[in-house]
Amino acid sequence: MSATQTRYAVVGAGHGGKAMAAHLALSGFQVTLYNRTEAHIAAIRARGGIQLTFADGQGVEGFGALHKVTSDLGEALAEAEIVMVVVPASAHRSIACAAAPHLHDGQIVVLNPGRTCGAIEFAHVLREHGCTADVTLAEAETFIYASRSDGPAQARIFRVKDAVPLAALPATRTRHVLDALAPAYPQFIDGQNVLHTSLNNMGAIFHPALTLLNAGRIESTHGDYQFYIEGVTPSVARVLEVMDRERVTVAAALGIRAITAVEWLQLAYDAHGSNLNEAIHNNPGYYGIKAPANLEHRYIFEDVPMSLVPIAALGRQYGVQVAAMDAIIRLACIVHRTDYWRTGRTLDKLGLQGLSVSELNAYVNDGVLP
Numbered sequence: 001m002s003a004t005q006t007r008y009a010v011v012g013a014g015h016g017g018k019a020m021a022a023h024l025a026l027s028g029f030q031v032t033l034y035n036r037t038e039a040h041i042a043a044i045r046a047r048g049g050i051q052l053t054f055a056d057g058q059g060v061e062g063f064g065a066l067h068k069v070t071s072d073l074g075e076a077l078a079e080a081e082i083v084m085v086v087v088p089a090s091a092h093r094s095i096a097c098a099a100a101p102h103l104h105d106g107q108i109v110v111l112n113p114g115r116t117c118g119a120i121e122f123a124h125v126l127r128e129h130g131c132t133a134d135v136t137l138a139e140a141e142t143f144i145y146a147s148r149s150d151g152p153a154q155a156r157i158f159r160v161k162d163a164v165p166l167a168a169l170p171a172t173r174t175r176h177v178l179d180a181l182a183p184a185y186p187q188f189i190d191g192q193n194v195l196h197t198s199l200n201n202m203g204a205i206f207h208p209a210l211t212l213l214n215a216g217r218i219e220s221t222h223g224d225y226q227f228y229i230e231g232v233t234p235s236v237a238r239v240l241e242v243m244d245r246e247r248v249t250v251a252a253a254l255g256i257r258a259i260t261a262v263e264w265l266q267l268a269y270d271a272h273g274s275n276l277n278e279a280i281h282n283n284p285g286y287y288g289i290k291a292p293a294n295l296e297h298r299y300i301f302e303d304v305p306m307s308l309v310p311i312a313a314l315g316r317q318y319g320v321q322v323a324a325m326d327a328i329i330r331l332a333c334i335v336h337r338t339d340y341w342r343t344g345r346t347l348d349k350l351g352l353q354g355l356s357v358s359e360l361n362a363y364v365n366d367g368v369l370p
Contacts, residue, residue: 006183009034009080011073011095013041016112017086018155019147022052025064027184032068034076043152045069053150055158074102082108082180086143088298089115089306093349096125105134108177110166114139115302116198116310117350119169120364124351138168138177141197144187165191165200170367193364199251199258204307205244206261207299209328212335213239215295223293228286237277242324244276250311253318254357295335304332305344313347318357 006029010021013035021033033050035041044050049065070076077083077099085095092111103109103126111118119139126135146158164187168174171193181188191197206228211218214231225231232240244261251258265271265279273279280286292299308329315322333340347353352360355370362368 006030006180007067007079007081008032008184009076009083011076011083011085012087012091013044014086015148015155016143016145017084018044018050018149019052019145019157020084020086020112021066022050022064022155023059023145023157024184025049025066026052026060026062029184030067030079031064032070032076032080033066034070034073036071036073038071041069041071047153049153051151051154053154053156055156059157059160073098077102077104077107080107082110084110084112086112088302089113089118090302092118092122092306093125096122097129100126100129100131103131103133103135107133108136108138108180110177110181111137111139112144113142113201114194114197115306116201116204116308117194117345117352118198118306119167119194120198120350120352121345123169124349127351136168136173136177138166138174139194139197140188141165141191141200142202144185161187163187163189165189165197167191167194167197169194169364171365172367193361195251195254195256195360195364196258199247199254199256199311200264201307201311202261202264203299203303204311205240205247207303208308208332209239209243210236211292211295211297211299212328212331214291215335218291218293218295221291223291225291226287227289227291228280228283229289231291232277232280234277237275237280239324239328241276243328246315246320246322246325247311250315250318250320250322253320254314255361300332300336301338304329305340309340309344309346310350313345314352317347317352317354 008024008029009032010017011034021031025031051063053061119137144161144164150156166188168177213236248258262279269283269285271279271283273282312322312325359370
């Protein structure tokens with residue numbers, strides 16, 4: 001599969017999807033861009049593509065001409081060999097439902113990113129909807145770009161991450177996915193399996209608790225303060241540390257050695273400290289990042305149901321105490337007047353209810369369900 005032959009579909013025309021579609025097009029790939037809401041892609045369709053700039057001037061800039069721009073998912077998937085899903089994790093289920101009748105043998109579907117158990121949920125929904133196509137599902141641990149939309153048909157990329165773990169479901173297909181993506185994205189590396197990529201989801205630890213524990217400050221200042229540098233105090237950091245220990249313990253119960261938040265800060269930012277509070281404040285990458293303007297933010301409505309709930313649910317099933325996670329989930333339910341345990345990725349929605357640890361690992365590694 002050469003660069004000029006590979007046909008991509010990018011699902012989602014938000015900040016990330018527009019950047020990805022333009023970057024792929026400028027790199028020589030055939031790209032179809034899909035978005036459910038026609039009005040959001042009208043300008044892109046009219047222009048025939050997206051104008052891309054790089055904040056540091058280091059990437060390939062210019063006009064990324066797209067093969068197709070459509071609000072018809074069937075049309076978007078018809079020619080695609082690789083489908084890059086770039087939507088909030090809360091939309092993964094609806095995309096899987098809509099895509100089920102249109103997927104065909106040999107396609108690769110990558111969730112960018114999967115958050116926690118995204119590929120597992122996507123696979124379960126496809127089975128529920130009778131999809132029999134031999135499709136390879138994969139998820140990235142995080143989104144490869146730091147990007148934003150600069151206008152209706154404009155996108156800006158601030159940074160392309162150097163290395164992003166990715167895993168297929170089952171893990172025996174990971175190498176196939178990495179090889180297929182390599183001409184466009186050599187930055188993707190072997191993430192071992194989807195439990196590794198799911199349980200190393202640092203947004204689950206940093207985003208919801210830090211937002212909720214600063215709720216008064218966010219609402220009184222409309223987010224006019226530094227989210228990490230001023231929002232993380234010694235007491236807040238202790239809550240994050242306990243949640244992080246719970247996450248690592250859940251992973252250990254599944255036979256996985258997850259990295260700690262302190263280790264992640266060292267790897268990702270070369271930020272060091274004797275504890276999480278010090279490491280966060282020693283991270284120059286966090287300086288200048290403002291807080292959300294209000295509490296109706298994806299740090300809660302996406303990261304709680306799609307990241308925290310499945311980690312806590314796995315903990316409950318396999319005998320791990322997750323009291324701090326439960327407390328943050330409960331606070332989010334109260335603040336948003338929503339039952340995130342009902343709307344989130346619970347084990348029954350993932351098809352994992354009642355599986356033993358060995359059965360779960362057999363599924364994610366070899367694709368074998370009992």
